Amino acid sequence: MPIDVRxxxxxxxVPWVDTASTGFLERPDHEAIAAEVRPHWDLRRTWGAYDxxxxxxxLRTWPTELTVPGLAQVRGTAVTGxxxxxxxxxxxxxxxxxxxEATAARGRGxxxxxxxxxxxxxxGRFGYGAATTSATWTLDAAAAELHxxxxxxxxxELLPSDDAGRDIAIGIFDAWRARQAGEIWRRPIMWAQDFxxxxxxxxxxxxxxxxxRDGAGSVDGYARYHVEGKWVERQPRNKLILDxxxxxxxxxxxxxxxxxxxxxxxxxxxxxKRSPAERLPWLLxxxxxxxxxxxxxxxxxKLLDIPRALAARTYERSRSLVLEAIVxxxxxxDSTAARVRVALDASPDGATAQxxxxxxxxxxxxxxxxxxYLGGTRLRDAVLAxxxxxxxxxxxxxxxxxxxxxxxxxxxxxx
Ligand SMILES: CC(C)(COP(=O)(O)OP(=O)(O)OC[C@H]1O[C@@H](n2cnc3c(N)ncnc32)[C@H](O)[C@@H]1OP(=O)(O)O)[C@@H](O)C(=O)NCCC(=O)NCCS
Numbered sequence: 356m357p358i359d360v361r362x363x364x365x366x367x368x369v370p371w372v373d374t375a376s377t378g379f380l381e382r383p384d385h386e387a388i389a390a391e392v393r394p395h396w397d398l399r400r401t402w403g404a405y406d407x408x409x410x411x412x413x414l415r416t417w418p419t420e421l422t423v424p425g426l427a428q429v430r431g432t433a434v435t436g437x438x439x440x441x442x443x444x445x446x447x448x449x450x451x452x453x454x455x456e457a458t459a460a461r462g463r464g465x466x467x468x469x470x471x472x473x474x475x476x477x478x479g480r481f482g483y484g485a486a487t488t489s490a491t492w493t494l495d496a497a498a499a500e501l502h503x504x505x506x507x508x509x510x511x512e513l514l515p516s517d518d519a520g521r522d523i524a525i526g527i528f529d530a531w532r533a534r535q536a537g538e539i540w541r542r543p544i545m546w547a548q549d550f551x552x553x554x555x556x557x558x559x560x561x562x563x564x565x566x567x568r569d570g571a572g573s574v575d576g577y578a579r580y581h582v583e584g585k586w587v588e589r590q591p592r593n594k595l596i597l598d599x600x601x602x603x604x605x606x607x608x609x610x611x612x613x614x615x616x617x618x619x620x621x622x623x624x625x626x627x628k629r630s631p632a633e634r635l636p637w638l639l640x641x642x643x644x645x646x647x648x649x650x651x652x653x654x655x656x657k658l659l660d661i662p663r664a665l666a667a668r669t670y671e672r673s674r675s676l677v678l679e680a681i682v683x684x685x686x687x688x689d690s691t692a693a694r695v696r697v698a699l700d701a702s703p704d705g706a707t708a709q710x711x712x713x714x715x716x717x718x719x720x721x722x723x724x725x726x727x728y729l730g731g732t733r734l735r736d737a738v739l740a741x742x743x744x745x746x747x748x749x750x751x752x753x754x755x756x757x758x759x760x761x762x763x764x765x766x767x768x769x770x
Pocket of ligand 1: 378379437438439440443444445446447448449450451471472473474476477480
């Protein structure tokens with residue numbers, strides 16, 4: 356029987372959650388999750404793949420904004436909840452779901468599609484490339500004194516992690532994401548869950564909120580954390596899990612880390628989904644107190660509208676190139692896939708990117724463009740997996756230099 360892919364109706368939400376949790380090998384309370392998410396999810400963006408009346412596959416999206424190099428924000432669709440029942444795998448159902456969503460997202464005028472990949476090999480074939488890099492930082496709190504030359508001004512204050520505290524954090528986060536290529540807008544339901552409201556998926560967050568204030572008393576940074584208690588031979592060895600830390604100034608960044616490392620009973624701090632370019636070790640008298648691990652692909656990007664995406668960012672060099680991208684949304688092969696040709700005139704002040712019939716300088720897979728788009732993944736590396744065709748010698752090196760940015764992108768928001 357052919358599989359029918361369409362948005363679900365309200366009475367299909369519970370079976371949709373059932374299928375999704377089966378795909379993720381979990382057994383939560385489906386009714387409770389459906390009740391919790393119903394007011395927040397847009398069912399027009401909640402796809403089911405139907406085998407008869409049975410939902411055999413799931414994918415849903417929510418609208419967001421992505422900050423790009425040059426700090427413009429482009430509209431994006433954030434893809435999540437992707438599953439296919441183990442009884443239905445490898446029959447092309449995910450391919451149907453990704454193709455349906457790509458068409459719908461273009462229809463909505465969204466420029467990029469974003470996701471986190473459970474497994475690396477899944478999404479390259481659908482035009483997604485690993486665009487940001489994520490890392491875990493571990494800090495030996497006892498050895499984490501700031502370098503004497505680092506003397507952050509300002510103060511730190513514990514706030515209740517209630518609605519008012521959450522709104523202060525949102526204000527700082529939104530100011531911060533406008534300055535950080537790779538960061539995205541977060542939905543209210545994510546903030547609610549981050550601050551311990553609900554969730555039928557697991558125990559609610561119970562932790563602490565701290566803000567940093569500058570000399571004039573304005574809030575310019577925040578951190579959220581919780582603690583795993585541990586005592587060894589009657590000595591405290593607690594581990595602080597840093598859920599997030601965002602700072603608008605260098606003083607706020609250093610001041611918040613200094614505060615966290617000074618908390619009595621805490622000997623170790625762990626922070627996931629941080630940037631590998633973190634300044635933390637360089638602020639310490641003993642840089643080895645901060646150790647980076649678990650470095651790998653963070654958020655993946657697919658360019659849905661290549662001309663608009665390329666025109667939205669700035670470039671640190673000036674160059675004109677004609678690029679041809681092979682665009683795959685679902686089950687296409689390279690020979691059946693669409694080809695999009697764009698004349699890119701790029702400069703530090705901005706860019707134009709127009710569809711063209713001109714001969715291309717470089718043909719490459721759309722997934723490589725998605726990977727390099729935010730400047731964090733080098734184009735010369737991203738093309739390796741799927742190949743490229745250089746029609747003019749030197750075109751790949753020029754495009755590689757054009758897309759790279761001095762400051763790496765970072766996405767702290769997981770979805
Ligand atoms: C990942 C998942 C959604 C794939 O669904 P699916 O319907 O089996 O995928 P498709 O049949 O459309 O596969 C399309 C292609 O991708 C490949 N592919 C799919 N999943 C893959 C995986 N996990 N690893 C490697 N290749 C994969 C298929 O082999 C197929 O390749 P082909 O075109 O060369 O034949 C499904 O296996 C699943 O639910 N996994 C568990 C949950 C999960 O990881 N979800 C993703 C969250 S980000």
